[in-house]
Amino acid sequence: MAQGNSKKNFPWEDFHGPNLGYVMEQYDQYKLDPNSIDIELKEIFDTWGSPSITTKDTTKSAENETISTDKMKKVAEAVRLVTNIRRYGHLNAAIYPFEDRNEKNEFLRLEEYDLTEEDLKDIPVNLLCEDAPAHVTNGLEAYQYLKEVYKRTIAFEFSHVHNYEEKTWLVKMVESGAIFENLSKEKRISILKRLTEVEGFEQFLHRTFVGQKRFSIEGLDMLVPVLDELISNAVQAGTDTINIGMAHRGRLSVLAHVLGKPYEIIFSEFQHAPNKELVPSEGSIGINYGWSGDVKYHLGANKQIKDESTVRAKVTLANNPSHLEFIDPIVEGYTRAAQETRTEKGYPKQNENNAMAILIHGDAAFPGEGIVAETLNLNKLTGYQTGGTIHIIANNMIGFTTESRDSRSTTYASDLAKGYEIPIVHVNADDPEACIAAVFIAMEYRNKFKSDFLIDLIGYRRFGHNEMDEPSMTQPKLYEKVRKHPTVRELYAKSLQGGGIVKPEDVEKISDEVQTVLEKAYQKVPDKKVAQKHEIQLPEFVNSGLPKLKTAVDKDKLLQLNDELVKWPESFNVFSKLQRILERRAKALKEDGKVEWALGEALAFASILTDGTPIRLTGQDSQRGTFAQRHIVLHDVDTGEFYSPLHRLDDAKASFAIHNSPLSEGSVIGFEYGYNVFAPETLVLWEAQYGDFANAAQVFFDQFIAAGRAKWGQKSGLVMLLPHGFEGQGPEHSSARLERFLQLAAEDSWQVANLTSASQYFHILRRQADLLKREEVRPLVIMTPKSLLRNPQTVSDLNELCEGEFKPVIEQPGLGTSPEKVKRLLLCTGKVATDLTDKLNTIEGDLDWVHMLRVEELYPFPKTIITSILDRLPALEEIVWVQEEPQNMGAWTFIDSKLREIAPEGVPVNYIGRRRRQSPAEGDPNIHKKDQERIVTEALTWNK
Numbered sequence: 001m002a003q004g005n006s007k008k009n010f011p012w013e014d015f016h017g018p019n020l021g022y023v024m025e026q027y028d029q030y031k032l033d034p035n036s037i038d039i040e041l042k043e044i045f046d047t048w049g050s051p052s053i054t055t056k057d058t059t060k061s062a063e064n065e066t067i068s069t070d071k072m073k074k075v076a077e078a079v080r081l082v083t084n085i086r087r088y089g090h091l092n093a094a095i096y097p098f099e100d101r102n103e104k105n106e107f108l109r110l111e112e113y114d115l116t117e118e119d120l121k122d123i124p125v126n127l128l129c130e131d132a133p134a135h136v137t138n139g140l141e142a143y144q145y146l147k148e149v150y151k152r153t154i155a156f157e158f159s160h161v162h163n164y165e166e167k168t169w170l171v172k173m174v175e176s177g178a179i180f181e182n183l184s185k186e187k188r189i190s191i192l193k194r195l196t197e198v199e200g201f202e203q204f205l206h207r208t209f210v211g212q213k214r215f216s217i218e219g220l221d222m223l224v225p226v227l228d229e230l231i232s233n234a235v236q237a238g239t240d241t242i243n244i245g246m247a248h249r250g251r252l253s254v255l256a257h258v259l260g261k262p263y264e265i266i267f268s269e270f271q272h273a274p275n276k277e278l279v280p281s282e283g284s285i286g287i288n289y290g291w292s293g294d295v296k297y298h299l300g301a302n303k304q305i306k307d308e309s310t311v312r313a314k315v316t317l318a319n320n321p322s323h324l325e326f327i328d329p330i331v332e333g334y335t336r337a338a339q340e341t342r343t344e345k346g347y348p349k350q351n352e353n354n355a356m357a358i359l360i361h362g363d364a365a366f367p368g369e370g371i372v373a374e375t376l377n378l379n380k381l382t383g384y385q386t387g388g389t390i391h392i393i394a395n396n397m398i399g400f401t402t403e404s405r406d407s408r409s410t411t412y413a414s415d416l417a418k419g420y421e422i423p424i425v426h427v428n429a430d431d432p433e434a435c436i437a438a439v440f441i442a443m444e445y446r447n448k449f450k451s452d453f454l455i456d457l458i459g460y461r462r463f464g465h466n467e468m469d470e471p472s473m474t475q476p477k478l479y480e481k482v483r484k485h486p487t488v489r490e491l492y493a494k495s496l497q498g499g500g501i502v503k504p505e506d507v508e509k510i511s512d513e514v515q516t517v518l519e520k521a522y523q524k525v526p527d528k529k530v531a532q533k534h535e536i537q538l539p540e541f542v543n544s545g546l547p548k549l550k551t552a553v554d555k556d557k558l559l560q561l562n563d564e565l566v567k568w569p570e571s572f573n574v575f576s577k578l579q580r581i582l583e584r585r586a587k588a589l590k591e592d593g594k595v596e597w598a599l600g601e602a603l604a605f606a607s608i609l610t611d612g613t614p615i616r617l618t619g620q621d622s623q624r625g626t627f628a629q630r631h632i633v634l635h636d637v638d639t640g641e642f643y644s645p646l647h648r649l650d651d652a653k654a655s656f657a658i659h660n661s662p663l664s665e666g667s668v669i670g671f672e673y674g675y676n677v678f679a680p681e682t683l684v685l686w687e688a689q690y691g692d693f694a695n696a697a698q699v700f701f702d703q704f705i706a707a708g709r710a711k712w713g714q715k716s717g718l719v720m721l722l723p724h725g726f727e728g729q730g731p732e733h734s735s736a737r738l739e740r741f742l743q744l745a746a747e748d749s750w751q752v753a754n755l756t757s758a759s760q761y762f763h764i765l766r767r768q769a770d771l772l773k774r775e776e777v778r779p780l781v782i783m784t785p786k787s788l789l790r791n792p793q794t795v796s797d798l799n800e801l802c803e804g805e806f807k808p809v810i811e812q813p814g815l816g817t818s819p820e821k822v823k824r825l826l827l828c829t830g831k832v833a834t835d836l837t838d839k840l841n842t843i844e845g846d847l848d849w850v851h852m853l854r855v856e857e858l859y860p861f862p863k864t865i866i867t868s869i870l871d872r873l874p875a876l877e878e879i880v881w882v883q884e885e886p887q888n889m890g891a892w893t894f895i896d897s898k899l900r901e902i903a904p905e906g907v908p909v910n911y912i913g914r915r916r917r918q919s920p921a922e923g924d925p926n927i928h929k930k931d932q933e934r935i936v937t938e939a940l941t942w943n944k
Contacts, residue, residue: 075123077113078139082128082146086171087159089150091411095426095458096397097219098481108147131176149175153428154437160418166449170423170441179441183433185501191432192496193510194225195489198253200514201263205252208522209270215297217250218462220394221488222429224250226457227258227358229439230390234356235305235313237447241338243678244317245331246360247324248297249394249461251317259301259317263521269296271525290713291536291747294319300712318674319712321703324362325369329667330704331357332378333674335386342614342682345652352387352450363395363404363413371699374667376420379452383618383659384671388446391417391454395429396461398478414456422452429459430488460485541776542748545860551766553607555802561606562589562599565632565645573637582631593798597789598629600758600796604765605632605646605656608683612653613769618661618672619687619721626689626723629789633658665696669720673705676718680777683769684718691722691736691783692920698740705779706744717777719768724754724783725831726884726932728925735885735920738858741781742894745859750779752859754830754891756788756810759796760856763806783830793834808857809865812837816851819872826852826939827866827899828882829891836882839936849942858891867902879909882939884932886917912939 026037030045037045084107092108110116123139125132129146136145150156158170173179198221205214217223231242246254255261300319305312316334320327338355340348359375366372378384393413397404404413414424423445427438435457442453460482486494493507566586568574574582588594595603605615620626623633623642633644646656661668669686676684688694694701708714722736741752755761764782771777788794812833816822828836833854840847853869855862870876879899883890892911899909913935922928 071122074115074119075127077115078120078123078128078143081107081110081113081115082143085143085146085150086156089147090155090157090426092151093155093426094151094153095155095428095456097428097430097458097460097485098478129175131172133177146175149177152434153431154434155426157412157414157418157424157426161421161423163421163449166423166445166451169448170445173441173444179437179444180433181436181440183436188433188496188501191225191436192489192492192502192507194228194257195221195432195487195492196510196514197257198224199487199489200511200518201253201256204515204518204522205270208267212270213297214252214270215248215250216461216463217253218487219396219460219482220250220429220457221253222432222435222459223360223392223394223457224253224257225432226392226435226439226455227254229436230358230443231258231305231313231315233439233443237443238353239356240313241335241355242313242315242358243331243334243338243355244315244358244360245320245327246317246394247320247327247362247365248322249362249396250360251297254317255299255301259303259315261301263518264524266296267522267525271527290708290710291538291542292707292710294321294711298322298711319708319714321711323699323703324365325371325375326666326670326699326703328359328361328371328375329378329670330674330677331359332375332384332386332389333671333676334678335389336384336671337675337679337682339386340655340679342655342679343653344655345609345649346647346655348614348616348655348657352385355386356446357386357389358392359389360392360394363393363397364407366393366413367408367410367416371666371670373416373419374662374664375670376417376422376452377662377664378667378671379420379422381662383657383661384668385450387450389452390442390446391422391452393454393456395456395458397458398461412456414454417452417454420452422454424454424456426456426458429457430491432488432492459488462487538747539775543860544748544776546751546767546771546776547774549767549770549805551763551770551805552803553603553766553801555798557607557610558603558798558801559590561603561610561649562586564649565602565606567645567648568634568643572634572641572643573639574634575637578631578634589798595758595762595796595798595801597758597761597785597794598625598631600762600801601630601765602632602646603801604762606649606652608766608769609646609649609652609654609656611769613772614654614656614679614682615685616657616672616675616682617685617687618657618659618668619685620661620663620689620693622687623658623660626687627786627789665693666700669694669697669700670704673700673716673718676716677708677714680715680717681772683765683772685721686718687721687784688723688736690733691724692732692734694720694722694736701741701744706749709778710747710749715777716779717768717772719765719780719782721782721784723786725786725788726921726928727787727831728922728928730923731919731921735889736783737889737920738783738885738891739889739893742859742891745894748776748778748860750781750859751857752781752783753857754783755785755856756830756833756854757794757796757800759800759804760806760810762796762801763804767806785831788831788834791834793837806857808855808862809869810854810856811869812840812852812854815840815847816873818848819851820875821848822851822873823849823875823877824851824942825870825873825876825879826850826882827855827879827895828852829855829858832882832884832935835884835932835936836939839940843940850940855891855895858894861895861898863898863902866899870902870904876904876907879903879907880939881909881911881913882935883911883913884935886914886920887911888916889920 027045030037030042034042088107117140120140120143121138125136125138125142128139128142132142132145136142156174158167161167161170198217202216202218234242252266256263256266298319298321300317303315305315318327318331335355335357339352340350342348361372395413417424425438425441427434429435438455442455445453462482496502497504566582585599589599608615624631632646633642635642665688672684672686676682705716705718708716724736724738726734745752753764768780785794836852853866881892881895881899883892892913896909903909914931922931
C-alpha cells in the first residue's frame, strides 16, 4: 500500500456499517500488538494513525467534518450494537410455536453500550444499516428497524459465513426486506388449501386406521408447502431433476402431496390389501416392492412435472430404511449423477443447474448422526459437490421421547452446519408466509453461490413418536400445551379471514372438498377381508447364474492402449522414479507379454472406456493407489499440475472420473451407491484404503447395497474394492471382513470375489461393465490384494487377456495330473493360495496325493464347477478348506455347508486355519509369520 507524505485523514468513509466496527476492533488490537493484525490494515494504521470517520450523508452540511473522538466512540458502540443484533438477534426471535420470547437479552439494551436514543438519532442511517427502507431516516430508527427484522418468526444466522461477498449479500437480502414477497390472494389461498389437504389426510388416517404407525407430520404441516415452493422455484430456474431424502416423519404426506402418490394406494397399504390394480397404468408412481418389499414409511416414489405433454422435471423421493440420515449422501450421489454428462472422454461435464438435492433431517438426528457431518463435508469438494443442497430440519423439538437438552450439546439442532459455513434460517412453522420467505432466500442463495443452505423449520409433534405412543408419559407439560394449540391450518385460516381474503364458509368448503376426495379414494380399496397373502415370488434372474459374456480384448488393441497409457506431453515432467516404473511396465507388456496387477486394471479401464462405458473411481488415495501401485493420475514435479492418460485415449467414447475422497467411508460409499443407482450405465467403483475401514460403512452394505433390490427393486452394479490379506500388519490392516459380505449373500444380492491374478481382475471388471446393461446386474465385492500387487505369482500373460475369461475356480497348475491318486483336495481363496504355492515349490517328492482349487468367486458359489472336479477324484478321502482368517471369520462359516452338500458320500469336510478369535489378526509380525507357516505346512502334510 502506498505511503502518504502527510498525516491528512485516510478516507475512512469507505469503512462504514459493519466494516466500521471491524476497523475499530482492529485498531484496538493494533495498539496492543501491531503485528497481530492483517498486514494491509497495519500499513494503514502505521501511515494514517487513528481512524477518524466522516459521514457519507451528502444531505448534511457537515459532509467533510471530522467526527469528534467522543462521537466516534458513540458511533463505534452503535455499530457494535447493531452488529450484535445481527449476530444474536435469533436468540430473541419468535421462532418457537409454544414460547413467547420477550426482549430479555442484554445485547439489545442501549445502556449496555453507554448509548441513549438521542445519541442514536445523531448517527447517519448508512453507518448502521445501509439497506434500510426509505422511511428509516436516522440511527435510532435504524436500530428499531433492525430489532424488528431480527425478532420476527424468522431468524437468521450468517456470522459464521466467512466469505465476505456471501455474508454481505445475505445481510442485504434480510435487511432490505427482499425475502418477503407480497403474496397474491391466490397464492395465500393455495397455501391454505395445501395445509387443509395435509391436515385432512393425517386426520383421516388417524381415525380410519386406529393405532397403526404413520409417523404423522402434524405440527410441521408447513413442510409440504415448503417443498412445493422449493420444487416450483427450481423448475422455474430450469432444473429438471429434484431429489429428496427424508426419514419417516411426514413421509406419507410428502408421498401423497408432493410426489402425487394416490391416496388409494396408501390406504391399501394400511389395509394390507392387494393394490397393484390400483396403480395407474400410465406414469405409475406406485410401490416398487422388489420382491420382499418394505414398510410403507420407508418407500420412495417418482413424479414427473409436465406442461401438457412435455416433461419439465422429475422429482424423486429416495427409499430410506430406519437408519434415517444415511440417505443423505445417497441423494447427493443421485444429484451429481443427474448433473453430469458422461458421453465424451475426459472428466464428465457438470451442469449444477440440471439437478438439486433437498435433504430433510430430524432435529435429533442432525446433530446426533455422524453421517450428517460426513455429508456436509462434501459440499465444496471437487468430486462430490452438487451446486448447493437445500437442507431442512423438520424440527419437532424432540427425538422419540428424548428432549433437546438430552440429545445435543448445542443451542440449536442446526449448529453443526456452522462448521461448514452453511447459512441458517430458523423459521416458526406456524407462520406460513415466513416459511415461504425462508424458501425464497434459500433458493436465491443456492442459485447465486452454488452452495448449501439450511432451513430450520421449527414446529412440534402433535402425537407420540408413533401413533401407539402416549407422549404425556414423558412430556406431560409439553403435551398439555400441544393439545390446546391450534393447528397451522386453523391459525392461517383465521389470519386470512382477518385480512378479508377468505370467509368462514370458504374455509369450511375447502375442508369439505378435501374430505370428499379422501372418502372416494378409500372406497376404491378392497375390504381387508378379501386381502390375500402372497408367497414371495423371485424374479427369473435370481439364482439363475450370470450370463456367458465375452470379456477378452484383441491383442493389438491392448498394445495400442498400453502405448497410450504411458504417453504425456513433452513439457510435462513426471517424477523420475515413477517414469521409470511406467516405462518398465509398458516394456514388460510389449517385449515379454507380462501383465502385473495395476497394468491389468489400467487396461481394463481403457478398454471399457473405448467400449463406451463411463467409469467413476473414488476412494482415499485412489489416484495414486494406497500402495503406490496405480498411478493413473500423474503430477508434474515442477508445476504440480496433473495429467491422466485415461482422459486422452484416442478411441474413448465415455468419461472417466477419478477422485481422491475425503477421509470418510460412510458418506463416500453412500454417494457412489447413489450415483450408480441414478446413472446405471456407469461403472462406479469405490475403494477402501484398507478393507477393514469399510466397517465404518456397514449400514450402507446392510440396508442399501445388499438388500435394495429385494426391498425396492433398486438395481446397482457398484464395485467395492477392499484390500484384504494377512501379512503381519496387525488386526486393523488385515481383514476386509469377508465373512460379513458372505453372510449377506443371498438371492443374487451381489458377487463376492477374492482374486489372485491380473487377468482375473481384468476379466471381472470387464464382465461387470457388460452386466451394467443387463437385468442380471448386481454389485461386485472384490477382496483386492496388498502385498500381492507386486507378487510375481499374480502376473498374467497377455494372451490370458486376449483369449481368456473370468474363471470362478482355478485349479493349481502342476497338481491333480493323476486324479485317481488324489486323496486330499484343498480349497482356498485369495492370498493364502500364493502362500500354499510358495510352500509347494519347496516340497520335494511325490505330490500326487493332493490337489488344490482357488475359489476366485465365492458368491455366487461355483457349485457346478467344483462338483465336476470332485467327480474326477475317485480316491478322494478328505476335503479341506484352508484360510488365513480365524475360524469364525473369513469364508469358512459360509463355505462349510456348501462343501458338505456336494462332498462325495463318506468324504469329510475339514478346516485348516487359525482358531476362533475375537480380533482378526495378530499384532506381532513374528507371531503372524509362525502361525502362517503352521497353516500351510499342515495343509500340505498328509498324515492319514
